[in-house]
Amino acid sequence: MNNFQPQPALPLAGDPSRRNFIAQTGRGLLAVGVAGTLGGLPAASAAAATDQASDLVLQSGPTDVTLPEINARTEPRSSGVPNPQPVDQRVGYAVVGLGHLTLEELLPALAQCKKSKLVALVSGDADKMGKVARQYGIAPQNCYSYQTYDNLKDNPAVEVIYIVLPNSMHAEYTIRGARAGKHILCEKPMANSVKECEQMIEACQKAGKKLMIAYRIQYEPMNRKVQEMVRGNAFGKTKIIEATNTQNQGPPDQWRHKKALAGGGALPDIGLYCLNTVRFLLGEEPTEVAAHQYTTPGDPRFTEVEENMLFTLRFPSGVLANCVTGYGSYTSKRYRVQAETGWIQMDPAFSYHGLRLERAHAPEGTQQREQVGIAEKNQFALEMDHFSDCVRHNQTPYTPGEEGLQDQRIMEALYQSARSGGKPVKLKSDTNKLDAFRGTPPTEHQS
Template sequence: MNRFTELVKTMLDESMSSQSRQAFLKRMGRTLAVGATGGLLTTYGRNEPPRPDSRSALAQADTVPHIQPVSPPAVIPPKVDEPIKLEPIRGDADRQSPPTPSPQPPDTRVGYAVVGLGHLALENILPAFGRSRKSKLVALVSGSPEKLQKVAQQYGVKPQNCYSYDTYDQLKDNPDVQVIYIVLPNAMHAEYTIRGAQAGKHILSEKPMAASSAEAQAMIDACNKAGRKLMVAYRIQYEPNNRYVRELVRQKQYGAPKMLQLHNAQVEANPNHWRHIRALAGGGSLPDIGLYCLNTARFILGEEPTEVFAYQYSTPGNPLFREVEELVSWQMRFPSGVIANCASDYYAHESRWYRVLSERGWLNLENAFAYNGLQLQQSFAVGQAEHNDHTYLMEKDQFATEMDHFSDCIQQNKQPFTPGEEGLQDHRIMEAIYQSAQQGKPVQLPLITKLDPFRGPEPQLT
């Protein structure tokens, strides 16, 4: 008798009557016999099918049926950068999946040299190359050798493709670089754009385009003379939510627009940062964050303002605003009669939003000028019901999207959607805003009746 049988008998001796014990043992007999030969014993005397021990399982492993992996049905376009079309899986009432990512092979993408390794470059632009379809990082330019070496190692940039500001002009001898992305303080954009164009490279410049309209014009002239393309990095004009608002306004979804309210504020708390030095920044909150309000209003409406009226203020004694302004508030009047109320502030809690008020409803975009987290709300009435709808669009990396647009323009020899002329117009308007704030009266601007007069062809964004 094995130990298991002894334990069962002891349990029965202690808990059952003689008659019950005999009946239970009779039922268990077959089970105990199976257990002794490798089967399983279950409670209440029920037998489970014999289960092979580990040696038996290993011996029988080759009898397990082989399941051949099957790839999901798909349509494979002939071009390498066209998205693969997988079988549909979502219902028509659910939000549909976007096209599958379709990056170009690395050796066919446009090579970029990024000039300046500050906050924007390190936090946003360089990581965006990992999500780009047509662009790749191939070179870096920095005034810090230690930072340059570390960043090059992080992103796999070859040592021979690392440049200082003194060796910047040597980019002309680097065939890997087709585009120079200028991410320097505003007052340095013109010099490095002109030198970059003379080196035979296309230029993508961060906004604001320069420190003045005169510098912006010089950048345009230099690129035209060199036969190179120039684009200003107005990422908002490539962002899905802002483009959707523009589409609804242009289609008069809620009737004709009547008024725009745009506000952009953040606390710039380092008085030693270049944004607080006029010689580097060209101004304070207006050219840095107020520009989003200005440019987005023009982008949504497609019109150019004919008049501006502005106020300017800085907190007395605040060391942040010894050279640049804190707050600018201004109005723009457009030919259609639309009024845009705008404000930018360098010393108020972060707030980035705008609202388009129309005849039959309004559109409100929270976090409108942020890198992510944009939230679109639409309000309108139908009969006795007031609707407040929220629309959620899939986010895209705004920096990857704008870079890929510029890369596509280079590959297809097209004019960018936001060329230098777009940036030049913003500088002209900002100069009028400063003039109005200083003089305390409205400033007139030339009447321009053409729709979207300074933009290139509509971008094909995916």
């Protein structure tokens, strides 16, 4: 009689049982190793020691993993193991508003974060929120409406609220979120007026909570490399900066075309990238601004907000910035820094993906033009992880509420100039130091 008993087949790589098989096999191998070191211990003691050793391997000690290099020195270096923090150590985020930016960029970015995680959703559309919650594994009790938003105060898993709503709603939901005892990450522009910005800052300070404005460009590695070259005078002193951000808007019924919701047109939405990035590169604040705006007559998209704006910024160092933004022309998102012996260019500069950095100079009379190779990283993941770092280590974010307030002051001066037909407007400066409104710089490597 054949007493052979067939053994179960090893799970294949795609088999969902493979993970359990590996875990069980690992525990078995660990038990063998422990038994070999425990010699004549009773079986019960050996089993207990095995369980303790298994728990030690799975739960304690450093979590970073390193791998040996497998390529020759001639090959490009890999980006390395991501080494995210254990899930239970990451900062929990509630995301408010489930529009294009949230669903297409922010929620996928949270999956790439090392220090941040999605734990709650807030939306006025219960059906959509239910679908998104199922997609991302968010429990029904962690889904809130705008009416139940204040109940976030009772959810200890939520440490940060990320506000992704129409501009006019930023102030209200920041103030309510701070009163609920949560730190606030707010999309740009910060608000629709200087007064609202000041109220947001005051509310967070009163609650003892941090406020950061989501200026993703200031955390993106290529743009940070440009800042390094500009401030290091890589090609001599900067003389002129040209920046353009345009796109052709769609249907007229979207909230960005309603002044009460958006606060303005192209300037606060996409022109703000030009303004804020120039300030970020130089670290200075403009002392004078001037602007012209134009809207195509009869275009139903722009009955309430401006279509196009051209504006200039004058800085204490003598640098002039010429910026162009528009809602009615084909996409262009670029800037160029003109210095004494060369130029630095980002094209595209403000897009979510596919950024490109170039530079050109003439050290010996012959122009050398090259693309600067820096690995692309998820800008939204970088900014969220920076804020999580600030929450964990009690630091001021690099782009706090004061940074958003300063941009709002400048934009109001630009609108004042445009209404006067382009007359220059002088700006008061309370400080001459660099990065006057910024906090702790991000620690993520630039390359």
